[in-house]
Amino acid sequence: MSTVKIAPSLLAANFACLGEEIKAIEPFADMIHLDVMDGHFVPNLTFGPLFIKALRSYTSLPFDVHLMVTCPDNYLTEFAQAGANIITVHLETCENLPETLQKIRELGCKAGLALKPDTPAETLSPFLHLVDLILVMTVEPGFGGQSFLTDQIKKIQDVRALVAHSDYSIVIEVDGGISPINAPAVIEAGADIIVVGTAAFKGDPSHYAENIEALRH
Ligand code: DX5
Numbered sequence: 001m002s003t004v005k006i007a008p009s010l011l012a013a014n015f016a017c018l019g020e021e022i023k024a025i026e027p028f029a030d031m032i033h034l035d036v037m038d039g040h041f042v043p044n045l046t047f048g049p050l051f052i053k054a055l056r057s058y059t060s061l062p063f064d065v066h067l068m069v070t071c072p073d074n075y076l077t078e079f080a081q082a083g084a085n086i087i088t089v090h091l092e093t094c095e096n097l098p099e100t101l102q103k104i105r106e107l108g109c110k111a112g113l114a115l116k117p118d119t120p121a122e123t124l125s126p127f128l129h130l131v132d133l134i135l136v137m138t139v140e141p142g143f144g145g146q147s148f149l150t151d152q153i154k155k156i157q158d159v160r161a162l163v164a165h166s167d168y169s170i171v172i173e174v175d176g177g178i179s180p181i182n183a184p185a186v187i188e189a190g191a192d193i194i195v196v197g198t199a200a201f202k203g204d205p206s207h208y209a210e211n212i213e214a215l216r217h
């Protein structure tokens with residue numbers, strides 16, 4: 001059995017009963033992935049800190065908050081206070097990335113840095129001392145249920161090599177289009193955490209155990 005961690009993305013859950021959805025997936029998950037979209041950095045809208053705060057009491061699993069927003073700096077304190085444990089921002093959007101990452105750590109959260117598919121692994125180099133997690137996107141951010149971009153396997157390997165040759169202990173998370181078919185290649189390439197939306201919440205809650213089991217093996 002692999003030791004990969006699974007982060008189900010609530011984007012694929014039933015929004016009318018998210019508290020129950022968290023309870024149903026919790027026994028099989030290592031953390032909960034929350035996709036925040038602002039309709040500007042990505043062409044879709046989801047939710048913000050108030051929403052995350054309302055869900056916080058449903059589980060003690062870590063909240064892994066993926067900010068797909070243009071100005072994350074304005075909201076970092078609110079997300080930390082809402083109960084985020086990991087806050088990930090996009091490398092493509094922050095004006096002063098070192099300051100943003102430092103602020104996340106000062107707020108007591110783990111700092112994550114995400115890369116869109118077209119952003120090369122080398123762009124991470126100046127920030128490695130400031131990050132706890134790197135998120136490699138394997139779809140264009142904005143929507144769940146998209147097809148996995150196979151060419152991103154090489155990027156996962158590149159990020160793994162970059163981290164291995166650094167002095168830092170950084171976790172690699174992979175997000176987008178992950179299914180039981182491509183999960184083995186993603187894990188083999190170097191993922192420590194896989195984000196899974198559609199493949200985790202497929203069917204009714206009685207299927208969640210087998211959905212996650214299929215990803216771990
Ligand atoms: C996409 C999000 C992903 C997405 C994953 O912008 O960052 O977290 O919800 O969902 P699936 O697994 O359906 O691609």
Ligand code: ZN
Pocket residue numbers: 009033034035066175195
């Ligand atoms: Zn995500």
